[in-house]
Amino acid sequence: MYKVIAATILVLLAGSGFAQKKKHLKKGNQFYENHDYLFAERYYEKYLSGTEDMEVTKKLLHCYKAQSKNDKLNTAYKLLMADGNQAYMIEYAMFLISSEKYEDANKILDNYLSLSSNSDKELAQTLKDFSSAKSGVSNLNCTENVESKYCVEISAAKSIDPENPHMAFIWKFEDGFTKKGVTVKRCYEEPGEYTVSLSVKDNISGLVEENVNTKTFSFAPSPTFSSEDGKISIISAGEESTFKCDKASDSLTYIWDFGDHTFSTGSEVKHTFNQAKNSTIKMYILSESGELDGCVEQNVPVLYNFKSRRP
Amino acid sequence: MRAYLILFMSVIMVPASWGQMIPSRSENLENLVTFGKQAPSNWGDDDHVQIFFMLVPKDYDKPVYLNIYDPGIEGDNDQIVASANTKTRFSVYSGKGCYSNKAARSINPTGNYKSGNLIKSRTFGKNDALDKKWVQLAMVNPKEGEYVKEFDGYVFKVVCEGLTGDDGNHYKYFLSSSKDNRIPVPGGNGFTYEYSFQLKNKAKSVCHIYPYVDDKVDYLVQHNFDFDNDGFIKINSVVRNGHHQKLSADGEWSQSRISIKPQERNKSIDIQIEKKTGEENDMVFYVVNQYNEPVPFFASPIGVTKYNFQIDVKTKTISK
Numbered sequence: 001m002y003k004v005i006a007a008t009i010l011v012l013l014a015g016s017g018f019a020q021k022k023k024h025l026k027k028g029n030q031f032y033e034n035h036d037y038l039f040a041e042r043y044y045e046k047y048l049s050g051t052e053d054m055e056v057t058k059k060l061l062h063c064y065k066a067q068s069k070n071d072k073l074n075t076a077y078k079l080l081m082a083d084g085n086q087a088y089m090i091e092y093a094m095f096l097i098s099s100e101k102y103e104d105a106n107k108i109l110d111n112y113l114s115l116s117s118n119s120d121k122e123l124a125q126t127l128k129d130f131s132s133a134k135s136g137v138s139n140l141n142c143t144e145n146v147e148s149k150y151c152v153e154i155s156a157a158k159s160i161d162p163e164n165p166h167m168a169f170i171w172k173f174e175d176g177f178t179k180k181g182v183t184v185k186r187c188y189e190e191p192g193e194y195t196v197s198l199s200v201k202d203n204i205s206g207l208v209e210e211n212v213n214t215k216t217f218s219f220a221p222s223p224t225f226s227s228e229d230g231k232i233s234i235i236s237a238g239e240e241s242t243f244k245c246d247k248a249s250d251s252l253t254y255i256w257d258f259g260d261h262t263f264s265t266g267s268e269v270k271h272t273f274n275q276a277k278n279s280t281i282k283m284y285i286l287s288e289s290g291e292l293d294g295c296v297e298q299n300v301p302v303l304y305n306f307k308s309r310r311p
Numbered sequence: 312m313r314a315y316l317i318l319f320m321s322v323i324m325v326p327a328s329w330g331q332m333i334p335s336r337s338e339n340l341e342n343l344v345t346f347g348k349q350a351p352s353n354w355g356d357d358d359h360v361q362i363f364f365m366l367v368p369k370d371y372d373k374p375v376y377l378n379i380y381d382p383g384i385e386g387d388n389d390q391i392v393a394s395a396n397t398k399t400r401f402s403v404y405s406g407k408g409c410y411s412n413k414a415a416r417s418i419n420p421t422g423n424y425k426s427g428n429l430i431k432s433r434t435f436g437k438n439d440a441l442d443k444k445w446v447q448l449a450m451v452n453p454k455e456g457e458y459v460k461e462f463d464g465y466v467f468k469v470v471c472e473g474l475t476g477d478d479g480n481h482y483k484y485f486l487s488s489s490k491d492n493r494i495p496v497p498g499g500n501g502f503t504y505e506y507s508f509q510l511k512n513k514a515k516s517v518c519h520i521y522p523y524v525d526d527k528v529d530y531l532v533q534h535n536f537d538f539d540n541d542g543f544i545k546i547n548s549v550v551r552n553g554h555h556q557k558l559s560a561d562g563e564w565s566q567s568r569i570s571i572k573p574q575e576r577n578k579s580i581d582i583q584i585e586k587k588t589g590e591e592n593d594m595v596f597y598v599v600n601q602y603n604e605p606v607p608f609f610a611s612p613i614g615v616t617k618y619n620f621q622i623d624v625k626t627k628t629i630s631k
Contacts, residue, residue, distance in 0.1 A: 151626070152624060152626050153624070153626075155624075159622070161550075161551060161553075163554060196622070204543065207517065213620040213621070
């Protein structure tokens with residue numbers, strides 16, 4: 001008799017627990033639909049406590065993303081990875097890159113690239129190149145998205161014969177400008193290709209040996225970027241915006257970091273910000289040899305979208 | 312070492328046409344010089360004899376022609392002291408021993424330096440008709456030369472002797488593949504163990520001579536004679552940039568030691584002679600290794616002799 005009562009109570013409790021979870025899910029979905037991610041997160045977390053539901057986990061992930069809850073995001077991504085969810089591999093790699101966990105990102109990308117069914121191999125490869133390049137650079141300061149000048153430092157330090165300290169180094173630039181010294185600096189107003197030739201002077205005999213070596217160097221066009229109308233215009237949350245590199249070069253790869261754990265590649269990209277807040281857009285430039293050539297950044301206010309009434 | 316030498320001579324050598332005239336264009340010397348026996352040594356020739364070897368690649372089997380520019384004593388190309396009273400003899404030797412006899416490769420013309428088979432000999436004195444003209448001295452079948460394994464080619468020898476008089480005979484050689492024109496022998500070269508030459512009569516001119524450094528050389532000792540302290544003597548190589556050497560005064564010898572670096576072996580180094588004045592200057596040079604053995608000067612340098620100047624460039628784009 002007692003056993004029956006106990007079993008009944010357990011069934012009732014389980015039933016009530018199940019009903020409760022269903023309620024949490026329903027509530028969570030309501031808030032989620034209304035883009036009220038804070039409350040949606042609370043209910044989804046309650047729902048997922050002791051329950052595995054990948055579809056809800058994806059929604060919860062979205063809630064974390066919208067609120068920039070990085071620790072929770074990482075856990076959610078790991079759950080999706082453990083479930084073998086390929087669709088989120090690139091997204092997770094982007095998250096790891098933006099969290100400066102390049103090694104972990106490369107592992108995910110390697111894994112993705114090894115899959116026969118990968119659908120975005122090119123993007124994965126570019127992200128991997130970018131991640132590798134960025135991991136080798138410490139304290140990369142991005143320049144502001146304004147007009148630039150182009151500076152060069154030229155050195156003959158490796159040409160010094162330690163047994164002969166009597167040599168002077170003379171640099172002649174393509175426009176006739178001359179500078180003396182082992183290492184010299186010069187800045188240009190315009191991008192383009194420039195040449196410098198090295199002459200050496202024997203300070204004992206006074207003899208100058210002309211043009212013992214020449215070097216050509218170049219500056220890529222100004223790495224500024226803008227939206228469609230030539231400058232960063234008003235960006236509204238929930239609306240797609242286009243960004244493009246001014247004077248892009250075919251030989252360079254452009255990687256865009258929108259500051260919300262998402263990256264895009266190309267000289268012209270589209271992006272939708274989900275949240276109205278101040279964002280920093282960074283455009284990284286990757287050289288043909290896979291080295292990080294530069295970075296340009298711009299702070300942009302993402303405005304509340306009254307049209308769609310989305311925050 | 313042999314393999315390297317053959318490789319360099321056949322592939323990396325400066326254009327053949329440069330090397331077949333001796334002095335070569337890259338040496339930038341004015342002339343070779345031999346003074347008459349009565350000339351004092353401080354005119355620029357210590358022993359009144361110059362021995363040159365002509366090298367013809369093993370596979371070249373056509374006749375070669377040795378030409379001499381201005382072999383006589385006449386005109387402003389020569390150093391006439393009072394009257395042109397000097398006689399100079401040019402002799403061509405081939406066959407076994409013409410190179411391998413040690414006396415032929417010594418600094419001083421003693422012993423059997425005229426070793427080998429005499430092919431042709433001709434003496435020149437005052438002769439207006441030959442002034443500043445090319446004269447064909449001998450036709451040689453290369454196979455009659457002495458085969459030298461080290462150079463993988465046949466070698467014959469030209470001995471120039473100042474027999475009488477006190478004038479300086481300035482001349483050049485050209486090893487030609489053509490009887491009627493001066494056309495270089497492909498891969499040919501000329502070399503000597505003691506070099507007597509006339510520098511350019513121009514202030515700040517730079518002449519070059521190219522001693523060959525084989526794989527056994529630890530150090531070299533350069534000896535220069537009668538430079539009159541007229542400028543600077545420097546050593547250049549792939550890893551050496553203008554190391555100054557001791558200079559000789561009028562009628563004197565001077566020497567300095569050069570430690571050889573591994574990168575300098577199996578190629579020529581560049582001895583640069585930088586002139587201070589525009590005065591006429593004849594001088595003598597020889598270089599020995601640590602065993603006191605003379606090393607050859609090739610008219611066409613072997614391998615790369617230029618110092619490796621590196622330029623590093625760092626570009627940066629910054630905000631205005």
